[in-house]
Amino acid sequence: MHTSYLLTPCLHGLFATVTSAVAAQHPGAIPPKPIRLAIAGLVHGHVGGFLALCAQDRKDVEIVGIYEPNAELARLYARRYKYPESLLFTDLHKMLDAIRPEGIATFTNTFDHTAVVEACATRHIPVMMEKPLAVSMEHARRMQNASNQYGIPVVVNYETTWYPSHAAIWDLVKQQHALGDIRKIVAMDGHEGPKEIGVGPEFLSFLTDPKLNGGGALFDFGCYGANLATWLMDNRRPISVMALTQQIKPRTYPYVDDEATVLVEYPHAQCIIEGSWNWPTGRKDLEVYGERGYVIATGGKSLRTRVQRGAEETSQPTATPSESTDPLTYFLAVVRGKIKPTGLSSLENNMIVTEILVAARESARTGTRIVLSRAP
Secondary structure: OOOOOOOOHHHOOHHHHHHHHHHHHOOOOOOOOOEEEEEEOOOOOOHHHHHHHHHOOOOOEEEEEEEOOOHHHHHHHHHHOOOOHHHEEOOHHHHHHHHOOOEEEEOOOHHHHHHHHHHHHOOOOOEEEEOOOOOOHHHHHHHHHHHHHHOOOEEEEOHHHHOHHHHHHHHHHHHOOOOOOEEEEEEEEEOOOHHHHOOOHHHHHHHOOHHHHOOOHHHHHHHHHHHHHHHHOOOOOOOEEEEEEEOOOOOOOOOOOOEEEEEEEEOOEEEEEEEEOOOOOOEEEEEEEEOOEEEEEEOOOEEEEEEOOOOOEEEOOOOOOOOOOOHHHHHHHHHOOOOOOOHHHOHHHHHHHHHHHHHHHHHHHHOOOEEOOOOO
């Protein structure tokens, strides 16, 4: 079984390093109480990686409740990760009121993100969700309004946020300004297809439902490129979006696209987003071309760089232990109020991501170039 989890394996060893560093700096300090974290939904397959992360010998987090309306699925996860069934709830509101968690990690289908955020907002509970943010701008705005009205942070998690290669690209492009202004971004994300790689039936069911997922490969994998492009373009809204989607495997995916290419126009740059359930193998690759050079990331750790007329250089960036190393540590820092969601994880970024995806869906449907309005 081939599946994509929240945390890449190379990062797992970093937690011991972080813990040791903290202990060395504050040898006499009493460690804070673990953060009381609850899970909303178990149908998104990435929840497995997150629960495995929480199940490690960590003293900073405690899972105090799991909401999942499918009781059989909830019991399966409880047995697999050795959580008592007393933590399981089939009603979100009852769970929130009964256990009063400090934060919620959300792994529902995308359509249900809005209900989770609105329920948590009125109780002033921060929320983290697995990508993408929303299936529509209406849903995105409802979450934005709830966040603003009740002052809760909303974090959107992408596997690619934690890639050392992407941190290195940011440093090269934004801190060193080595490439000059960006002219073209190419993001290639996807795999052979969710059914082909053997995702769980509950995950496959919502991924292939246009209402619950927003689309097929376009929303499932197009969101990565839209997220990274928005980040690299400093949260600028595009001028226009054009898209082509296809059903190359209509017998397997009769209701959603399995192939998507999106062209995003900026005043002096373009972004090409390629989301696919038809790659011969899984990939999450990013290319950035500037006035004076390029940088190409293959997966999370390999980087090829060429500046001016110099020779191409290959490197393997490594992650630096910090509060921005992985989604769990990051979200716990948000819950504690130590940091505010920024960049790739921020609601601001992901409102634009949703706008790009929704425009791409409409462009593919109508065969037209969608010009974005001046104001969001």
